[in-house]
Amino acid sequence: MNNPLDPEEFRRQGHMIVDFLADYYHNISNYRVLSQVEPGYLKKKLPSQAPFDPEPIETILQDIEEHIIPGITHWQSPNFFAFFPSSGSIAGFMGEMLSTGFNVIGFNWLSSPAATELESTVMDWLGQELNLPKEFLFTGHGGGVMLGTTCEGVLATLVAARDRMLRQIGKDKIRKLVVYGSDQTHCAIQKAANIAGFDPNNFRAVKTSRSSSFALLPQSLLKAVEKDLRDGLVPCYLCVTVGTTSTMAIDPVGVLCRVAKDYGMWIHVDAAYAGSACICTEFRYMINGVEYADSFSFNAHKWFLTNLDCCCLWVKDPNSLIKSLSTNPSYLHNNTSNSKQVVDYKDWQITLSRRFRALKVWLVLRSYGLSNLRNFLRSHVEMAKIFEELVKLDKRFEIVVPRNLAMVCFRVIPSVAKMANDEVNQINRKLLDSINDSGRVYMSHAVVEEIFVIRCAVGATLTDEKHVMMAWKVVQEHADAILNWYLLNYSFNQPFIS
Amino acid sequence: MNNPLDPEEFRRQGHMIVDFLADYYHNISNYRVLSQVEPGYLKKKLPSQAPFDPEPIETILQDIEEHIIPGITHWQSPNFFAFFPSSGSIAGFMGEMLSTGFNVIGFNWLSSPAATELESTVMDWLGQELNLPKEFLFTGHGGGVMLGTTCEGVLATLVAARDRMLRQIGKDKIRKLVVYGSDQTHCAIQKAANIAGFDPNNFRAVKTSRSSSFALLPQSLLKAVEKDLRDGLVPCYLCVTVGTTSTMAIDPVGVLCRVAKDYGMWIHVDAAYAGSACICTEFRYMINGVEYADSFSFNAHKWFLTNLDCCCLWVKDPNSLIKSLSTNPSYLHNNTSNSKQVVDYKDWQITLSRRFRALKVWLVLRSYGLSNLRNFLRSHVEMAKIFEELVKLDKRFEIVVPRNLAMVCFRVIPSVAKMANDEVNQINRKLLDSINDSGRVYMSHAVVEEIFVIRCAVGATLTDEKHVMMAWKVVQEHADAILNWYLLNYSFNQPFIS
Numbered sequence: 001m002n003n004p005l006d007p008e009e010f011r012r013q014g015h016m017i018v019d020f021l022a023d024y025y026h027n028i029s030n031y032r033v034l035s036q037v038e039p040g041y042l043k044k045k046l047p048s049q050a051p052f053d054p055e056p057i058e059t060i061l062q063d064i065e066e067h068i069i070p071g072i073t074h075w076q077s078p079n080f081f082a083f084f085p086s087s088g089s090i091a092g093f094m095g096e097m098l099s100t101g102f103n104v105i106g107f108n109w110l111s112s113p114a115a116t117e118l119e120s121t122v123m124d125w126l127g128q129e130l131n132l133p134k135e136f137l138f139t140g141h142g143g144g145v146m147l148g149t150t151c152e153g154v155l156a157t158l159v160a161a162r163d164r165m166l167r168q169i170g171k172d173k174i175r176k177l178v179v180y181g182s183d184q185t186h187c188a189i190q191k192a193a194n195i196a197g198f199d200p201n202n203f204r205a206v207k208t209s210r211s212s213s214f215a216l217l218p219q220s221l222l223k224a225v226e227k228d229l230r231d232g233l234v235p236c237y238l239c240v241t242v243g244t245t246s247t248m249a250i251d252p253v254g255v256l257c258r259v260a261k262d263y264g265m266w267i268h269v270d271a272a273y274a275g276s277a278c279i280c281t282e283f284r285y286m287i288n289g290v291e292y293a294d295s296f297s298f299n300a301h302k303w304f305l306t307n308l309d310c311c312c313l314w315v316k317d318p319n320s321l322i323k324s325l326s327t328n329p330s331y332l333h334n335n336t337s338n339s340k341q342v343v344d345y346k347d348w349q350i351t352l353s354r355r356f357r358a359l360k361v362w363l364v365l366r367s368y369g370l371s372n373l374r375n376f377l378r379s380h381v382e383m384a385k386i387f388e389e390l391v392k393l394d395k396r397f398e399i400v401v402p403r404n405l406a407m408v409c410f411r412v413i414p415s416v417a418k419m420a421n422d423e424v425n426q427i428n429r430k431l432l433d434s435i436n437d438s439g440r441v442y443m444s445h446a447v448v449e450e451i452f453v454i455r456c457a458v459g460a461t462l463t464d465e466k467h468v469m470m471a472w473k474v475v476q477e478h479a480d481a482i483l484n485w486y487l488l489n490y491s492f493n494q495p496f497i498s
Numbered sequence: 499m500n501n502p503l504d505p506e507e508f509r510r511q512g513h514m515i516v517d518f519l520a521d522y523y524h525n526i527s528n529y530r531v532l533s534q535v536e537p538g539y540l541k542k543k544l545p546s547q548a549p550f551d552p553e554p555i556e557t558i559l560q561d562i563e564e565h566i567i568p569g570i571t572h573w574q575s576p577n578f579f580a581f582f583p584s585s586g587s588i589a590g591f592m593g594e595m596l597s598t599g600f601n602v603i604g605f606n607w608l609s610s611p612a613a614t615e616l617e618s619t620v621m622d623w624l625g626q627e628l629n630l631p632k633e634f635l636f637t638g639h640g641g642g643v644m645l646g647t648t649c650e651g652v653l654a655t656l657v658a659a660r661d662r663m664l665r666q667i668g669k670d671k672i673r674k675l676v677v678y679g680s681d682q683t684h685c686a687i688q689k690a691a692n693i694a695g696f697d698p699n700n701f702r703a704v705k706t707s708r709s710s711s712f713a714l715l716p717q718s719l720l721k722a723v724e725k726d727l728r729d730g731l732v733p734c735y736l737c738v739t740v741g742t743t744s745t746m747a748i749d750p751v752g753v754l755c756r757v758a759k760d761y762g763m764w765i766h767v768d769a770a771y772a773g774s775a776c777i778c779t780e781f782r783y784m785i786n787g788v789e790y791a792d793s794f795s796f797n798a799h800k801w802f803l804t805n806l807d808c809c810c811l812w813v814k815d816p817n818s819l820i821k822s823l824s825t826n827p828s829y830l831h832n833n834t835s836n837s838k839q840v841v842d843y844k845d846w847q848i849t850l851s852r853r854f855r856a857l858k859v860w861l862v863l864r865s866y867g868l869s870n871l872r873n874f875l876r877s878h879v880e881m882a883k884i885f886e887e888l889v890k891l892d893k894r895f896e897i898v899v900p901r902n903l904a905m906v907c908f909r910v911i912p913s914v915a916k917m918a919n920d921e922v923n924q925i926n927r928k929l930l931d932s933i934n935d936s937g938r939v940y941m942s943h944a945v946v947e948e949i950f951v952i953r954c955a956v957g958a959t960l961t962d963e964k965h966v967m968m969a970w971k972v973v974q975e976h977a978d979a980i981l982n983w984y985l986l987n988y989s990f991n992q993p994f995i996s
Binding site: 001003004005006007008009010011013014015017018019020021022024025026034039040042043046049050051052053054055059060064067068069070071072073075076083086088089090091093094096097100101103104105109110112114115117118122125126148151152155159162172174175187188190191194195196197198199200245246301308309324325327328329330331333336339341342351352353355359363365366367368370371372375376444445446447455461464 | 499501502503504505506507508509511512513515516517518519520521522523524532533535537538539540541544547548549550551552553555557558562565566567568569570571572573574581584586587588589591592594595596598599600601602603607608609610611612613615616619620623624626627646647649650653657660669670672673684685686688689692693694695696697698743744799803805806807822823825826827828829831834837839840848849850851853857861863864865866867868869870873874942943944945953959960962
């Protein structure tokens with residue numbers, strides 16, 4: 001065979017795939033957003049064994065068209081409003097192509113100096129634009145690192161926090177350490193704490209409520225901390241969330257930090273989605289108080305035009321990460337690392353091998369410039385406002401919590417009769433299933449205080465105003481149908497739930 | 499601005515980047531393999547702030563040519579023989595492009611059914627070709643998952659092993675658990691154990707020796723286990739390495755499993771590099787005994803033509819992973835997951851979000867077919883044999899351990915005088931630096947039993963016989979120069995080390 005990296009064959013196939021994807025984006029609105037395949041659909045279409053003989057790229061692309069695309073949920077569709085967006089862009093894609101093409105493994109500085117140095121530079125750039133305090137930047141003796149996901153960032157900081165505390169209280173007390181978040185904190189935090197060997201019973205999901213928009217209140221945190229202290233436990237780590245997954249709740253960073261600091265806790269600010277918006281002055285207030293935290297992270301792959309994956313994590317004290325995560329095998333010894341003049345990112349993260357992620361974020365920043373990036377984020381917020389106004393105009397609907405940024409949380413409430421909350425939930429669940437099964441838009445849900453909420457998160461790159469208007473029209477049409485059915489079938493003696 | 503995913507602009511830039519990379523591969527032999535930049539080189543070339551206005555891709559590509567490429571260590575160069583290869587290919591690249599273009603986040607089945615189903619299918623295909631026992635395949639109630647790196651795979655299995663044991667002996671005994679490997683086991687294992695909350699003192703790097711080619715011997719393991727038991731500790735996890743990083747040592751899987759099984763340990767077989775070769779019948783013996791293990795992994799990004807990153811991990815009991823790693827937040831509830839008919843890979847791994855890695859491995863398997871993949875791996879082994887023969891023909895050199903697969907471990911031994919080992923090491927260190935500074939080839943080193951070893955790992959995709967011959971010529975030329983200098987300057991009274 002030809003060499004598997006033959007430049008001319010690379011060129012030929014590369015052009016084919018570029019055209020394939022350009023056509024995919026061109027036609028993406030025609031696909032049903034949420035895949036409608038049945039479990040096991042693909043197994044039936046593929047051979048039961050790997051092929052012995054090579055097959056041409058043309059055949060493979062045809063199979064992708066016929067068998068893979070129908071099984072894809074189209075996260076890049078302009079009609080995708082579920083979860084948080086997976087924010088692809090031309091610059092993000094091109095950066096990833098370059099990174100994949102160079103295919104360097106940048107575990108330490110020497111293994112590819114440009115990978116490390118570009119990452120440090122871009123992290124300082126981003127930190128400046130987020131107006132992070134200087135202590136988080138390399139120029140202020142802190143620093144930033146690009147990881148795959150928030151899960152990795154949280155795990156790395158949890159391990160650093162754990163070891164910092166154990167150095168003080170003795171290493172056998174690991175099961176005494178407590179991690180705090182709210183009942184709205186992302187499930188990744190508790191999972192990371194379990195992975196790091198914290199006692200699964202020592203994760204505090206402090207209760208929040210709708211009356212305070214599901215934000216973690218300092219008095220609730222304090223109460224939980226004091227109870228743990230009375231029980232002989234040791235507060236270790238607080239995760240403050242700016243923009244929760246369920247309802248985009250914003251924990252008050254400053255006051256929570258003040259509580260946690262008193263107990264020597266490590267404070268992490270998780271702004272996975274909302275962090276991007278902090279490059280706009282009008283949204284920066286959300287992370288006020290971050291100067292008291294130990295670490296801060298956001299996902300560039302959520303709402304910063306950067307293709308999956310890229311979590312940006314800053315810490316004030318890189319040494320606390322390095323103390324817990326460094327390795328120094330003889331086969332990686334080199335003079336530059338010994339000189340301590342360089343960053344070896346392997347010691348800032350869970351894994352050894354690492355992708356050259358800085359390229360794509362660098363391309364995003366340069367291709368769009370801060371001016372366009374800000375406009376782009378603002379346009380999503382404006383579109384969400386439009387959606388929110390449309391919901392408010394229809395009296396059958398309720399906005400469940402005040403909108404933050406580009407996510408609207410709403411539900412339908414049939415007004416004809418007093419109805420148990422379970423029944424309202426059931427109607428909303430049916431409504432959401434019906435909307436999503438149509439394939440025309442995809443939204444997702446959350447359950448807060450036993451309320452089933454429909455989430456409309458604006459943020460797919462291709463989305464513009466007409467898609468948002470259409471999405472609302474789809475919601476209304478399906479609500480009409482369901483509420484009509486309900487009016488015909490509902491009786492006070494027979495509950496609606498089937 | 500245009501939409502950041504405008505299909506026609508995507509097409510235009512995509513074609514540019516494809517040509518840029520095709521040209522890069524075309525010219526790659528002209529670059530110095532190991533980057534020669536100084537620490538901090540890039541900072542001087544980049545602005546201190548992110549740009550406010552957008553910049554054209556043409557400008558950015560020019561900067562990549564001028565500022566980034568000189569700072570890259572060229573892992574795709576045919577003259578790269580360091581560490582383990584970073585095995586890129588056209589198929590691997592195209593698969594990654596498609597994955598980046600679809601940009602789906604496949605945390606559970608519903609979020610993109612094709613991502614999960616293709617992964618399960620391809621993992622079963624691979625498992626069959628590696629001749630893994632059926633219990634590791636989905637068709638045998640086990641299963642496989644594609645992670646980023648071995649570090650993640652080891653961490654996931656360590657956590658599962660830890661929790662399995664703690665369910666038996668009580669959750670407060672976490673600091674009693676012991677993890678076993680050898681002094682040649684990859685540093686990732688000890689790091690993962692620390693992350694997972696094992697006592698850092700409870701990692702056993704069991705001693706190996708040159709006389710047994712640095713393989714972990716069952717009697718040494720048994721001795722370590724028995725001592726720990728006497729000390730009231732609890733054996734929990736054994737990492738068996740097939741192909742160590744330093745010298746490609748192959749731990750005897752079967753006999754080690756038999757020792758570990760008696761104590762109820764979780765046994766992981768780490769074949770990060772060597773696993774790929776097990777699709778060839780003549781190399782499959784290396785993992786004989788894997789049927790007694792709990793988990794097995796190899797990195798497709800090392801020697802399977804798959805661009806970074808892709809670690810393939812199989813487990814016999816997926817439930818043990820799921821018990822430790824599952825999350826079930828309300829916002830991810832869905833009927834398909836509830837039905838238990840599908841795999842939700844988020845519960846098999848450390849992170850929630852996950853890339854669609856199966857596409858690239860699928861493209862590799864189909865584009866090359868097993869026949870060519872086997873030929874390709876064999877050709878690397880043959881090239882390493884040639885290199886080994888060349889080393890043996892030059893009496894100034896020594897093969898430090900018998901070659902396994904495509905890696906040769908050698909050193910120069912000046913024959914003119916009895917020389918302290920430190921001095922021999924120093925000469926070899928100088929030789930390696932001199933070779934690498936030339937930019938013509940890049941090799942790396944290891945230190946075993948205080949011997950400084952030069953490692954020549956054949957495996958870069960573009961490497962062919964002429965590159966291997968040239969590499970040996972470079973080694974000889976630099977050895978000539980260094981040994982001549984040494985002859986001129988060495989005196990019995992003055993040690994060589996300066």
